[in-house]
Amino acid sequence: MKKICSASSIMEAQIMLDLLDHNCISAKLFNEHAQGGLGDIPFTHAYPEVWVIRDSDFERGQAIVNEFEKTPVETRVVFCRACHEENPFNFQVCWQCGAGLELPSSREGRV
Structure with missing residues (x-):
């Protein structure tokens, strides 16, 4: 098993896990509950980590994460025509x- 990356949030780590x-x-997610320990442990030790199970998948997984x-x-944002x-x-x-909100032509230029 090899660590592929540290994520800045659980959401980001879960997206990477899903992509893999x-x-x-x-792949496995580690440190998913470590953010509760912030203050007692260094913040860099609380980042969620994504690890690939098979070492042979590491390079391909790294390319996906990159x-x-x-x-x-x-x-950019779009405003709802119904409720604004x-x-x-x-x-x-x-x-x-x-x-x-699925009118792509009306979205162009709306920021």
Whole structure:
């Protein structure tokens, strides 16, 4: 078993775990509950860690994680026509009222 990366949050670690799983790479998550120990242990020891089970999957897994880490963060928003609530640009349904946001042509230029 080899450590592939440390994640900045449980959510990020879970996304990496899912990406690896979708590519048929078995992996485990460690330190998922360690953030509760912050203050008693160094913060760098509390980061969630993703480890591949089979050493032979390490390089392929590393490439998948590296590709994920290069993904740009989307900061644009779209406003719901029904309730005028702000939603992340990549949402298809308003988180507030459930109305559809899936009109790609209307999203262009809306920030």
